Amino acid sequence: MPETEELEFLLRASQGDLDAFGVLYEKYVERIFNYVYYRTGNVHDAEDLSARVFYRALHHIHTYTDRGVPFSAWLYRIAHNLVANWHRDRSRHQEIPLSDAPTIHYKGEPPEVAVMQTQERDALLRLIRQLPSERQHLLILKFLEHMSNAEIGETMGRSEGAVKSLYHRTLLALRDEMMESDMEDANLQSFTGQSD
Amino acid sequence: MSSKMRQLADSSLEKIASLEKRLSGVLKPIKPRKEFVHGVAHRIHTGPQAAFVDRIANWHLVAIVIAGIFSLVVFLAVVGRVLQSLTKKRRMA
Numbered sequence: 001m002p003e004t005e006e007l008e009f010l011l012r013a014s015q016g017d018l019d020a021f022g023v024l025y026e027k028y029v030e031r032i033f034n035y036v037y038y039r040t041g042n043v044h045d046a047e048d049l050s051a052r053v054f055y056r057a058l059h060h061i062h063t064y065t066d067r068g069v070p071f072s073a074w075l076y077r078i079a080h081n082l083v084a085n086w087h088r089d090r091s092r093h094q095e096i097p098l099s100d101a102p103t104i105h106y107k108g109e110p111p112e113v114a115v116m117q118t119q120e121r122d123a124l125l126r127l128i129r130q131l132p133s134e135r136q137h138l139l140i141l142k143f144l145e146h147m148s149n150a151e152i153g154e155t156m157g158r159s160e161g162a163v164k165s166l167y168h169r170t171l172l173a174l175r176d177e178m179m180e181s182d183m184e185d186a187n188l189q190s191f192t193g194q195s196d
Numbered sequence: 197m198s199s200k201m202r203q204l205a206d207s208s209l210e211k212i213a214s215l216e217k218r219l220s221g222v223l224k225p226i227k228p229r230k231e232f233v234h235g236v237a238h239r240i241h242t243g244p245q246a247a248f249v250d251r252i253a254n255w256h257l258v259a260i261v262i263a264g265i266f267s268l269v270v271f272l273a274v275v276g277r278v279l280q281s282l283t284k285k286r287r288m289a
Contacts, residue, residue: 018241025240033228047228051236058240089256124222143223171212178215 010071014061021061025054028072032079034144039083039136041129049086053079073155076137084133127177135170142167 006027012020032053037046056078064074128136134156141147141155149163156163 022237022240025237029233029236030225030228034225037226038223043229047232050228051232051239054236054240120218121222124218128219128222139219139223143219144225171215174219175211175215 006071007066010064010066014064016062018058021058024071028075029054031072031145032075035076035079035137035140036083038125038140038144039079039129039133040086041125045086049079049082052082056082069157070154073157076155080133080137087133123181124178127174127181130177131170131173135166135173138163138166138170 006024009020009023013024029050033046033050036049036053037043040046040049053075057075064071128139131139137156138152141152147155149167150160152158153160153163158166
Protein backbone atom coordinates (compact mmCIF):
# COMPACT_ATOMS: atom_id res chain seq x y z
CA MET A 1 0.00 0.00 0.00
CA PRO A 2 1.52 3.37 -1.00
CA GLU A 3 2.15 5.89 1.79
CA THR A 4 -0.40 8.42 0.46
CA GLU A 5 -3.08 5.74 0.33
CA GLU A 6 -2.26 4.70 3.89
CA LEU A 7 -2.57 8.32 5.02
CA GLU A 8 -5.98 8.48 3.43
CA PHE A 9 -7.09 5.34 5.27
CA LEU A 10 -5.67 6.78 8.47
CA LEU A 11 -7.61 9.99 8.04
CA ARG A 12 -10.81 8.08 7.38
CA ALA A 13 -10.17 5.75 10.31
CA SER A 14 -9.57 8.71 12.64
CA GLN A 15 -12.99 10.05 11.56
CA GLY A 16 -14.62 6.80 12.68
CA ASP A 17 -14.56 4.79 9.44
CA LEU A 18 -14.31 1.20 10.68
CA ASP A 19 -13.71 -0.21 7.20
CA ALA A 20 -10.67 2.04 6.79
CA PHE A 21 -9.38 0.89 10.17
CA GLY A 22 -10.03 -2.69 9.04
CA VAL A 23 -7.73 -2.17 6.04
CA LEU A 24 -4.97 -0.86 8.32
CA TYR A 25 -5.56 -3.81 10.65
CA GLU A 26 -5.15 -6.29 7.77
CA LYS A 27 -1.89 -4.60 6.81
CA TYR A 28 -0.31 -4.63 10.26
CA VAL A 29 -1.82 -7.58 12.13
CA GLU A 30 0.94 -10.05 11.19
CA ARG A 31 3.72 -7.63 12.10
CA ILE A 32 2.22 -6.80 15.49
CA PHE A 33 1.49 -10.48 16.16
CA ASN A 34 5.10 -11.41 15.39
CA TYR A 35 6.42 -8.62 17.57
CA VAL A 36 4.25 -9.69 20.51
CA TYR A 37 4.93 -13.38 19.94
CA TYR A 38 8.70 -12.95 20.09
CA ARG A 39 8.38 -10.70 23.16
CA THR A 40 6.10 -13.07 25.11
CA GLY A 41 7.08 -16.51 23.86
CA ASN A 42 3.66 -18.04 23.54
CA VAL A 43 0.94 -17.97 20.93
CA HIS A 44 -2.00 -17.66 23.31
CA ASP A 45 -0.74 -14.46 24.95
CA ALA A 46 0.49 -13.15 21.59
CA GLU A 47 -3.06 -13.45 20.21
CA ASP A 48 -4.63 -11.88 23.29
CA LEU A 49 -2.20 -8.95 23.39
CA SER A 50 -2.24 -8.39 19.60
CA ALA A 51 -6.03 -8.15 19.70
CA ARG A 52 -5.81 -5.64 22.53
CA VAL A 53 -3.27 -3.57 20.59
CA PHE A 54 -5.81 -3.10 17.79
CA TYR A 55 -8.77 -2.52 20.13
CA ARG A 56 -6.77 0.16 21.92
CA ALA A 57 -5.66 1.66 18.60
CA LEU A 58 -9.29 1.73 17.46
CA HIS A 59 -10.34 3.37 20.72
CA HIS A 60 -7.69 6.10 20.41
CA ILE A 61 -7.41 6.50 16.63
CA HIS A 62 -9.25 9.84 16.79
CA THR A 63 -6.31 11.25 18.80
CA TYR A 64 -3.73 10.07 16.23
CA THR A 65 -1.91 12.94 14.53
CA ASP A 66 0.56 12.50 11.69
CA ARG A 67 3.89 13.92 12.85
CA GLY A 68 5.93 12.30 10.12
CA VAL A 69 6.34 9.12 12.19
CA PRO A 70 4.99 5.96 10.56
CA PHE A 71 1.65 4.59 11.78
CA SER A 72 3.45 1.32 12.54
CA ALA A 73 5.57 3.18 15.14
CA TRP A 74 2.35 4.19 16.93
CA LEU A 75 1.11 0.57 16.90
CA TYR A 76 4.48 -0.71 18.11
CA ARG A 77 4.35 1.82 20.96
CA ILE A 78 0.96 0.45 22.06
CA ALA A 79 2.24 -3.12 21.72
CA HIS A 80 5.39 -2.26 23.67
CA ASN A 81 3.32 -0.82 26.56
CA LEU A 82 0.96 -3.80 26.66
CA VAL A 83 3.86 -6.27 26.60
CA ALA A 84 5.58 -4.31 29.40
CA ASN A 85 2.37 -4.57 31.49
CA TRP A 86 2.16 -8.27 30.69
CA HIS A 87 5.74 -8.84 31.87
CA ARG A 88 5.08 -6.82 35.02
CA ASP A 89 2.00 -8.93 35.81
CA ARG A 90 3.95 -12.13 35.26
CA SER A 91 7.17 -11.03 36.95
CA ARG A 92 6.66 -13.62 39.69
CA HIS A 93 7.16 -16.37 37.14
CA GLN A 94 10.77 -17.27 36.48
CA GLU A 95 10.33 -19.17 33.22
CA ILE A 96 8.34 -18.30 30.15
CA PRO A 97 6.79 -21.45 28.72
CA LEU A 98 7.99 -22.30 25.27
CA SER A 99 5.99 -25.51 25.07
CA ASP A 100 3.44 -24.04 22.68
CA ALA A 101 6.04 -22.39 20.48
CA PRO A 102 5.44 -23.28 16.86
CA THR A 103 7.96 -25.85 15.74
CA ILE A 104 10.01 -24.90 12.71
CA HIS A 105 10.60 -28.02 10.65
CA TYR A 106 14.06 -28.31 9.17
CA LYS A 107 13.57 -30.12 5.90
CA GLY A 108 15.76 -33.11 5.17
CA GLU A 109 17.33 -33.23 8.64
CA PRO A 110 17.27 -36.41 10.74
CA PRO A 111 14.96 -36.14 13.81
CA GLU A 112 17.85 -35.95 16.32
CA VAL A 113 19.42 -33.04 14.38
CA ALA A 114 16.03 -31.32 14.21
CA VAL A 115 15.59 -31.74 17.99
CA MET A 116 19.04 -30.23 18.61
CA GLN A 117 18.26 -27.31 16.31
CA THR A 118 14.95 -26.71 18.12
CA GLN A 119 16.74 -26.77 21.48
CA GLU A 120 19.34 -24.31 20.20
CA ARG A 121 16.58 -22.09 18.85
CA ASP A 122 14.72 -22.13 22.18
CA ALA A 123 17.92 -21.35 24.09
CA LEU A 124 18.71 -18.41 21.84
CA LEU A 125 15.12 -17.11 22.09
CA ARG A 126 15.34 -17.37 25.88
CA LEU A 127 18.52 -15.28 25.84
CA ILE A 128 16.90 -12.71 23.53
CA ARG A 129 13.96 -12.39 25.94
CA GLN A 130 16.35 -11.66 28.77
CA LEU A 131 17.62 -8.56 26.95
CA PRO A 132 16.22 -5.12 27.83
CA SER A 133 12.97 -4.50 25.96
CA GLU A 134 14.31 -1.88 23.54
CA ARG A 135 17.09 -4.25 22.46
CA GLN A 136 14.52 -6.99 21.83
CA HIS A 137 12.48 -4.47 19.86
CA LEU A 138 15.54 -3.59 17.78
CA LEU A 139 16.35 -7.24 16.97
CA ILE A 140 12.76 -7.94 15.98
CA LEU A 141 12.64 -4.94 13.64
CA LYS A 142 16.03 -5.86 12.19
CA PHE A 143 15.55 -9.58 11.61
CA LEU A 144 11.79 -9.96 11.22
CA GLU A 145 10.93 -6.72 9.45
CA HIS A 146 14.32 -6.40 7.73
CA MET A 147 14.26 -2.66 8.45
CA SER A 148 17.27 -0.45 7.86
CA ASN A 149 18.85 1.44 10.78
CA ALA A 150 17.18 4.65 9.56
CA GLU A 151 13.73 3.00 9.50
CA ILE A 152 14.30 1.46 12.94
CA GLY A 153 15.35 4.88 14.21
CA GLU A 154 12.10 6.37 12.89
CA THR A 155 10.06 3.68 14.61
CA MET A 156 11.95 3.78 17.91
CA GLY A 157 12.39 7.56 18.00
CA ARG A 158 16.20 7.43 17.84
CA SER A 159 18.83 8.62 15.41
CA GLU A 160 20.33 6.25 12.83
CA GLY A 161 23.71 6.41 14.59
CA ALA A 162 22.15 5.59 17.96
CA VAL A 163 20.43 2.55 16.44
CA LYS A 164 23.68 1.37 14.88
CA SER A 165 25.48 1.69 18.18
CA LEU A 166 22.66 0.01 20.14
CA TYR A 167 22.60 -2.84 17.61
CA HIS A 168 26.33 -3.43 18.00
CA ARG A 169 26.12 -3.36 21.80
CA THR A 170 23.15 -5.75 21.68
CA LEU A 171 25.07 -8.27 19.59
CA LEU A 172 28.07 -8.07 21.92
CA ALA A 173 25.86 -8.55 24.98
CA LEU A 174 24.08 -11.48 23.34
CA ARG A 175 27.41 -13.06 22.34
CA ASP A 176 28.67 -12.76 25.94
CA GLU A 177 25.44 -14.23 27.28
CA MET A 178 25.73 -17.14 24.87
CA MET A 179 29.32 -17.83 25.85
CA GLU A 180 28.34 -17.71 29.52
CA SER A 181 25.40 -20.02 28.90
CA ASP A 182 27.64 -22.46 26.93
CA MET A 183 30.15 -22.47 29.79
CA GLU A 184 27.37 -23.17 32.32
CA ASP A 185 26.16 -26.08 30.18
CA ALA A 186 29.70 -27.45 29.90
CA ASN A 187 30.15 -27.18 33.68
CA LEU A 188 26.84 -28.92 34.28
CA GLN A 189 27.76 -31.71 31.88
CA SER A 190 31.17 -32.25 33.50
CA PHE A 191 29.52 -32.20 36.95
CA THR A 192 26.88 -34.79 36.01
CA GLY A 193 29.56 -36.82 34.23
CA GLN A 194 31.64 -36.92 37.42
CA SER A 195 28.70 -37.82 39.66
CA ASP A 196 27.67 -40.81 37.47
CA MET B 197 48.02 -3.73 15.67
CA SER B 198 49.90 -6.88 16.71
CA SER B 199 49.06 -10.17 15.02
CA LYS B 200 47.59 -11.51 18.28
CA MET B 201 45.30 -8.50 18.61
CA ARG B 202 44.27 -8.84 14.97
CA GLN B 203 43.50 -12.53 15.47
CA LEU B 204 41.34 -11.66 18.46
CA ALA B 205 39.51 -8.94 16.52
CA ASP B 206 39.00 -11.30 13.55
CA SER B 207 37.61 -14.06 15.76
CA SER B 208 35.30 -11.54 17.45
CA LEU B 209 34.01 -10.34 14.07
CA GLU B 210 33.51 -13.94 12.97
CA LYS B 211 31.51 -14.64 16.12
CA ILE B 212 29.33 -11.57 15.53
CA ALA B 213 28.73 -12.62 11.91
CA SER B 214 27.83 -16.14 13.00
CA LEU B 215 25.49 -14.71 15.66
CA GLU B 216 23.74 -12.57 13.04
CA LYS B 217 23.30 -15.68 10.91
CA ARG B 218 21.82 -17.59 13.86
CA LEU B 219 19.50 -14.70 14.68
CA SER B 220 18.18 -14.54 11.13
CA GLY B 221 17.56 -18.29 11.35
CA VAL B 222 15.71 -18.02 14.66
CA LEU B 223 13.69 -14.83 14.20
CA LYS B 224 11.42 -15.93 11.39
CA PRO B 225 7.95 -14.53 10.68
CA ILE B 226 5.10 -16.62 12.01
CA LYS B 227 1.62 -16.60 10.50
CA PRO B 228 -1.12 -16.00 13.07
CA ARG B 229 -4.10 -18.36 12.99
CA LYS B 230 -6.76 -17.40 10.45
CA GLU B 231 -9.50 -17.77 13.09
CA PHE B 232 -7.73 -15.23 15.26
CA VAL B 233 -7.19 -12.74 12.42
CA HIS B 234 -10.80 -13.02 11.22
CA GLY B 235 -12.17 -12.92 14.78
CA VAL B 236 -10.44 -9.63 15.57
CA ALA B 237 -11.40 -8.20 12.17
CA HIS B 238 -15.02 -9.07 12.89
CA ARG B 239 -14.88 -7.37 16.31
CA ILE B 240 -13.29 -4.27 14.76
CA HIS B 241 -16.17 -4.03 12.31
CA THR B 242 -18.69 -4.27 15.13
CA GLY B 243 -17.17 -1.08 16.56
CA PRO B 244 -17.96 0.06 20.11
CA GLN B 245 -18.11 -3.51 21.42
CA ALA B 246 -14.38 -3.81 20.70
CA ALA B 247 -13.61 -0.89 22.99
CA PHE B 248 -15.81 -2.51 25.63
CA VAL B 249 -13.85 -5.76 25.33
CA ASP B 250 -10.61 -3.76 25.70
CA ARG B 251 -11.91 -2.19 28.91
CA ILE B 252 -13.04 -5.57 30.22
CA ALA B 253 -9.54 -6.84 29.43
CA ASN B 254 -8.34 -4.56 32.23
CA TRP B 255 -10.49 -6.48 34.70
CA HIS B 256 -7.55 -6.89 37.10
CA LEU B 257 -7.42 -3.10 37.50
CA VAL B 258 -11.14 -3.05 38.29
CA ALA B 259 -10.59 -5.89 40.80
CA ILE B 260 -7.78 -3.94 42.51
CA VAL B 261 -9.97 -0.83 42.79
CA ILE B 262 -12.90 -2.82 44.24
CA ALA B 263 -10.57 -4.61 46.70
CA GLY B 264 -9.09 -1.24 47.70
CA ILE B 265 -12.52 0.27 48.39
CA PHE B 266 -13.57 -2.82 50.36
CA SER B 267 -10.35 -2.72 52.46
CA LEU B 268 -10.91 0.97 53.19
CA VAL B 269 -14.47 0.31 54.37
CA VAL B 270 -13.30 -2.54 56.64
CA PHE B 271 -10.47 -0.35 58.01
CA LEU B 272 -12.85 2.53 58.76
CA ALA B 273 -15.30 0.13 60.46
CA VAL B 274 -12.51 -1.25 62.70
CA VAL B 275 -11.25 2.24 63.59
CA GLY B 276 -14.84 3.33 64.34
CA ARG B 277 -15.42 0.29 66.55
CA VAL B 278 -12.18 0.94 68.49
CA LEU B 279 -13.07 4.60 69.03
CA GLN B 280 -16.55 3.60 70.15
CA SER B 281 -15.24 1.12 72.73
CA LEU B 282 -12.66 3.67 73.99
CA THR B 283 -15.33 6.33 74.59
CA LYS B 284 -17.52 3.72 76.31
CA LYS B 285 -14.68 2.78 78.65
CA ARG B 286 -14.02 6.45 79.44
CA ARG B 287 -17.69 6.97 80.30
CA MET B 288 -17.70 3.90 82.55
CA ALA B 289 -14.59 5.21 84.37
